[in-house]
Amino acid sequence: MFGGFLGAGILKKAADKGLVDIRVHDLREQAEGKHRQVDDRPFGGGEGMVLMPGPVCKAVEAVRETAETPVVLLSPLGRMFTVDMAQAWAGCRQVILICGRYEGVDERVGLHLATVEVSIGDYVLTGGEPADMVVIDAVARFVPGVVGKAGSVAHDSFAEGLLDCPHYTRPRVFRGHGVPEVLLSGDHARIERWRRRQALAKTLALRPDLLIGDRPLSAEDRVLLDEIRKERKES
Numbered sequence: 408m409f410g411g412f413l414g415a416g417i418l419k420k421a422a423d424k425g426l427v428d429i430r431v432h433d434l435r436e437q438a439e440g441k442h443r444q445v446d447d448r449p450f451g452g453g454e455g456m457v458l459m460p461g462p463v464c465k466a467v468e469a470v471r472e473t474a475e476t477p478v479v480l481l482s483p484l485g486r487m488f489t490v491d492m493a494q495a496w497a498g499c500r501q502v503i504l505i506c507g508r509y510e511g512v513d514e515r516v517g518l519h520l521a522t523v524e525v526s527i528g529d530y531v532l533t534g535g536e537p538a539d540m541v542v543i544d545a546v547a548r549f550v551p552g553v554v555g556k557a558g559s560v561a562h563d564s565f566a567e568g569l570l571d572c573p574h575y576t577r578p579r580v581f582r583g584h585g586v587p588e589v590l591l592s593g594d595h596a597r598i599e600r601w602r603r604r605q606a607l608a609k610t611l612a613l614r615p616d617l618l619i620g621d622r623p624l625s626a627e628d629r630v631l632l633d634e635i636r637k638e639r640k641e642s
């Protein structure tokens with residue numbers, strides 16, 4: 408599953424440049440017995456198979472470089488994955504992601520091995536691989552040099568606690584829908600202000616919860632927000 412994901416696009420380029428080094432480890436390499444079993448039936452009975460703690464622990468211990476390495480268990484029971492986690496892990500020398508599978512992972516993995524349990528959303532995937540890919544991608548974008556211009560990460564949605572502003576490209580008119588005049592004006596100060604205002608307006612309309620987070624707004628942002636709120640009341 409990871410071959411296509413890691414073998415193309417921005418992540419492949421980043422790996423080729425030595426900016427990231429993403430390794431996939433097969434739990435079976437750490438499993439014992441003729442069948443290299445990594446899962447077993449649940450104690451107490453019930454459906455499905457549970458990943459055994461032994462192979463998971465051994466796999467982590469085989470690659471963990473220091474006690475500081477975050478060991479992340481991907482699971483729908485975890486804390487919601489956020490941009491702050493992505494940014495923090497991008498600064499780590501190593502991050503280990505444990506990919507859940509089948510009906511579940513033995514509880515002792517979450518209790519005694521993982522340093523944090525993380526979910527990518529309120530839904531259940533058949534396997535943890537897509538969740539791992541989401542985390543890998545979001546973390547890699549914060550590694551300096553992975554995304555072309557540093558500016559494009561800085562202005563992304565959530566990076567500053569706001570949604571991103573709208574973007575337009577050619578043609579100037581598409582099926583009767585034009586482009587905001589300011590973007591064609593060449594006036595960079597006006598364009599910057601418009602973009603900031605749009606980001607604030609979009610956030611207020613779509614994700615007001617982000618504005619009551621713990622990131623204080625600048626005085627300029629507060630002025631823009633007041634303007635937006637007034638406009639909304641008037642319309």
Ligand code: ADE
Nearest residue numbers: 481482483526527532538
């Ligand atoms: N594995 C299955 N569902 C998941 C989710 N929502 N987040 C992280 N890992 C998962």
